[in-house]
Amino acid sequence: MDGLWHCQDMPAPTSPAGPARATGSADRAVPNPARQGSIRNANLALLYGLILDAPAPLSRAALAATTGVTRATASALADTLLEAGLVAEVSPPPATGAGRPAAGLVPAAEGPAGLGLEINVDYLAACVVDLTGAVRATVISAGDQRDRSVSEVLADLAGLARQAVSEAGLTVAGAAVAVPGLVEAPHGRIRSAPNLVWQDVEIGAALRSALPETPFEPVVGNEADFAALAEAHGVFDGDADGPAAPLTDFLYVSGEIGVGAGVILDRELFRGARGWAGEIGHVTVQPEGVQCRCGARGCLETVAGLEALRRDGPEAAASALGRAAAAAVNLLDLPAVVLGGAYARPEFAALVPGVEKALADHVISARWAPVAVHVSRRGTAAAVTGAATAVIRRVHADPAAWMAAR
Amino acid sequence: MDGLWHCQDMPAPTSPAGPARATGSADRAVPNPARQGSIRNANLALLYGLILDAPAPLSRAALAATTGVTRATASALADTLLEAGLVAEVSPPPATGAGRPAAGLVPAAEGPAGLGLEINVDYLAACVVDLTGAVRATVISAGDQRDRSVSEVLADLAGLARQAVSEAGLTVAGAAVAVPGLVEAPHGRIRSAPNLVWQDVEIGAALRSALPETPFEPVVGNEADFAALAEAHGVFDGDADGPAAPLTDFLYVSGEIGVGAGVILDRELFRGARGWAGEIGHVTVQPEGVQCRCGARGCLETVAGLEALRRDGPEAAASALGRAAAAAVNLLDLPAVVLGGAYARPEFAALVPGVEKALADHVISARWAPVAVHVSRRGTAAAVTGAATAVIRRVHADPAAWMAAR
Numbered sequence: 123m124d125g126l127w128h129c130q131d132m133p134a135p136t137s138p139a140g141p142a143r144a145t146g147s148a149d150r151a152v153p154n155p156a157r158q159g160s161i162r163n164a165n166l167a168l169l170y171g172l173i174l175d176a177p178a179p180l181s182r183a184a185l186a187a188t189t190g191v192t193r194a195t196a197s198a199l200a201d202t203l204l205e206a207g208l209v210a211e212v213s214p215p216p217a218t219g220a221g222r223p224a225a226g227l228v229p230a231a232e233g234p235a236g237l238g239l240e241i242n243v244d245y246l247a248a249c250v251v252d253l254t255g256a257v258r259a260t261v262i263s264a265g266d267q268r269d270r271s272v273s274e275v276l277a278d279l280a281g282l283a284r285q286a287v288s289e290a291g292l293t294v295a296g297a298a299v300a301v302p303g304l305v306e307a308p309h310g311r312i313r314s315a316p317n318l319v320w321q322d323v324e325i326g327a328a329l330r331s332a333l334p335e336t337p338f339e340p341v342v343g344n345e346a347d348f349a350a351l352a353e354a355h356g357v358f359d360g361d362a363d364g365p366a367a368p369l370t371d372f373l374y375v376s377g378e379i380g381v382g383a384g385v386i387l388d389r390e391l392f393r394g395a396r397g398w399a400g401e402i403g404h405v406t407v408q409p410e411g412v413q414c415r416c417g418a419r420g421c422l423e424t425v426a427g428l429e430a431l432r433r434d435g436p437e438a439a440a441s442a443l444g445r446a447a448a449a450a451v452n453l454l455d456l457p458a459v460v461l462g463g464a465y466a467r468p469e470f471a472a473l474v475p476g477v478e479k480a481l482a483d484h485v486i487s488a489r490w491a492p493v494a495v496h497v498s499r500r501g502t503a504a505a506v507t508g509a510a511t512a513v514i515r516r517v518h519a520d521p522a523a524w525m526a527a528r
Numbered sequence: 529m530d531g532l533w534h535c536q537d538m539p540a541p542t543s544p545a546g547p548a549r550a551t552g553s554a555d556r557a558v559p560n561p562a563r564q565g566s567i568r569n570a571n572l573a574l575l576y577g578l579i580l581d582a583p584a585p586l587s588r589a590a591l592a593a594t595t596g597v598t599r600a601t602a603s604a605l606a607d608t609l610l611e612a613g614l615v616a617e618v619s620p621p622p623a624t625g626a627g628r629p630a631a632g633l634v635p636a637a638e639g640p641a642g643l644g645l646e647i648n649v650d651y652l653a654a655c656v657v658d659l660t661g662a663v664r665a666t667v668i669s670a671g672d673q674r675d676r677s678v679s680e681v682l683a684d685l686a687g688l689a690r691q692a693v694s695e696a697g698l699t700v701a702g703a704a705v706a707v708p709g710l711v712e713a714p715h716g717r718i719r720s721a722p723n724l725v726w727q728d729v730e731i732g733a734a735l736r737s738a739l740p741e742t743p744f745e746p747v748v749g750n751e752a753d754f755a756a757l758a759e760a761h762g763v764f765d766g767d768a769d770g771p772a773a774p775l776t777d778f779l780y781v782s783g784e785i786g787v788g789a790g791v792i793l794d795r796e797l798f799r800g801a802r803g804w805a806g807e808i809g810h811v812t813v814q815p816e817g818v819q820c821r822c823g824a825r826g827c828l829e830t831v832a833g834l835e836a837l838r839r840d841g842p843e844a845a846a847s848a849l850g851r852a853a854a855a856a857v858n859l860l861d862l863p864a865v866v867l868g869g870a871y872a873r874p875e876f877a878a879l880v881p882g883v884e885k886a887l888a889d890h891v892i893s894a895r896w897a898p899v900a901v902h903v904s905r906r907g908t909a910a911a912v913t914g915a916a917t918a919v920i921r922r923v924h925a926d927p928a929a930w931m932a933a934r
Contacts, residue, residue: 160596161595161596161597162596162597164571164574168570188566190566190567191566304893313893313896385860394860395862395863396893398858398861398892400859401861401893402855402859404892405858406854406855406890408815416892449852449855450855452804452808452811453860454791454798454805454859455800455801455802455803457802483823484824486807486822487802487807491802
């Protein structure tokens with residue numbers, strides 16, 4: 123570990139299999155201390171999760187009743203979250219019957235915030251999202267980033283970060299940086315970002331020295347992954363006309379020069395063992411097709427990337443895109459596909475019926491449950507708001523880790 | 529819900545996102561009581577997970593130290609697991625220094641067992657696995673099951689189940705039934721099992737009346753999914769020459785008349801939103817290829833199913849199989865592919881280098897981390913032992929749910 127903490131590596135407080143299960147390669151692995159939560163930390167996370175998910179402020183009495191502990195125990199855990207600034211106490215609604223209504227707990231809008239940053243081909247961006255999921259500031263600076271040195275780019279990015287944080291007026295728990303490339307966990311090494319003309323670049327140390335120190339180390343991730351996460355959490359940029367109900371399980375496919383994807387399961391980004399999940403651009407869709415820049419023939423990018431889309435129009439791309447999406451849907455049983463990036467532009471609207479047809483023809487379960495196709499309504503800021511959201515999700519999932527790090 | 533509880537629907541005590549997070553479609557969903565664990569149940573699961581994963585028996589003092597609670601609290605939780613028969617106390621090793629060594633806790637070999645059942649084209653099987661993961665009995669009965677009525681098949685299956693349970697001499701927590709088809713969660717409806725000539729069959733009620741009553745309702749799942757789970761947990765049938773270290777994250781591809789798959793993430797089966805995950809047989813590998821029985825053209829099954837494999841030999845199938853596997857590996861960042869079912873037969877050994885080459889050519893990250901290809905060493909009993917393992921995993925993940933149901 124070089125100390126750079128990569129987003130793909132974000133520890134969940136428990137594994138999907140259950141709490142504190144070790145996952146070594148041997149049948150009875152030596153317990154991994156990093157995955158063994160203390161019972162108090164697990165209970166704090168459980169209580170915080172209830173507060174975050176409640177449709178209305180939860181009283182201490184309701185928390186005790188739900189978790190099955192005494193009022194005193196629930197109150198002590200709630201006080202810990204309050205003192206850490208992770209929840210706030212709101213006044214009860216005016217009394218309508220007998221007795222004094224109880225104060226309720228909600229996520230703290232003025233608590234630690236997530237800082238999202240983005241390095242893209244023709245712009246840089248910064249965004250601050252608070253613990254309630256609200257976007258508190260977004261700054262975008264247009265300009266070609268190709269052929270610039272990493273240190274020049276990071277200096278500009280740090281300037282945008284300062285501006286966004288100052289505008290939001292919040293303290294920051296950590297930063298996540300979205301890049302258009304393949305990023306490796308846990309080191310944050312950018313293995314390949316061909317459109318930035320970056321290859322095998324390690325930005326961890328430079329990032330840490332460019333950004334102000336935060337409790338969580340900065341992390342680096344793929345832009346389509348972060349954009350997918352924003353889609354799952356109803357985080358909209360200022361230009362959208364308001365949040366729709368976020369989807370919980372879907373494949374997000376983003377069309378640019380390359381074709382990127384993010385897999386969202388149960389509202390969380392699936393990152394894969396090494397952070398490389400979501401690579402859909404090199405599915406073979408034409409075994410005898412033209413050569414792709416990856417060396418193989420007939421990859422999805424050669425048929426449904428932005429260049430092919432402009433050259434041949436959306437109809438040729440839709441069938442290939444739909445077949446590639448169908449393979450993912452069949453493998454993961456996903457009820458929806460979201461088209462983002464350039465695919466969401468009005469000029470490519472004809473993609474939708476073509477993708478729908480390919481999904482109907484190739485998804486085995488489509489006869490019982492047709493796959494929904496949505497067009498993303500989030501604009502350019504999707505990835506940067508998703509990056510900020512990733513930081514917030516880390517505080518949400520393990521409040522004790524943030525308390526220990528601050 | 530018809531009361532049939534489907535394996536794909538097995539509740540994990542916590543979601544991958546963190547504890548007790550509601551997962552409704554709205555941004556702030558109404559908390560789902562079924563997913564809100566009580567703190568005591570979550571703590572029991574955490575403690576049980578530590579005992580299950582420990583390389584050596586854990587003392588009460590070690591449990592208290594690891595979880596950060598008092599010795600009295602850890603002891604009370606451990607006593608609950610002991611009284612329920614989920615753990616056993618073992619004598620300490622002979623003292624080698626000063627002081628009396630402490631007794632340790634281990635999973636109880638004589639505790640509730642998992643009953644695995646399998647309905648396949650040419651055999652029926654039953655298997656009992658105990659809480660330590662050991663296979664305690666396996667019974668296989670050869671015979672063509674096609675064109676038999678569901679009730680005839682289930683009557684024979686129930687007979688095998690009684691035989692296996694009596695041989696193992698254990699009480700059973702629940703049964704899981706493996707079938708070669710697409711099974712829907714949560715109802716256990718077999719949407720399609722073409723090789724059994726079963727279509728849209730609901731076996732839940734018949735299964736419940738055929739099998740003895742168990743604390744957990746019987747569940748139904750896909751054979752490749754269960755076989756993959758067995759691979760992840762080192763459960764071998766008696767014919768194998770001993771366990772290799774189980775893999776934690778991999779794609780399991782099983783070749784039969786159809787081509788099935790199971791996705792294992794962090795040693796758990798990924799089931800998908802409706803239990804339909806793992807459908808890989810209908811990936812388009814030849815857009816202009818022959819028509820598949822699903823109606824589409826050039827599906828993987830038409831090139832790499834058992835019929836094509838016998839007709840054209842493994843070399844033709846390997847490239848298509850490798851490309852389909854590469855698409856899954858790129859999407860999910862999986863470090864390994866396991867070839868099972870007929871693909872594991874010595875006569876098809878030439879598949880391995882062909883699949884390896886296709887993965888090297890088509891997996892984007894292969895240049896940094898080559899994808900390992902393994903051949904399953906588990907025989908016919910893979911799916912049925914995996915089904916029994918699925919029941920055990922449910923007890924492991926949520927001991928309180930089993931205590932409440934027994």
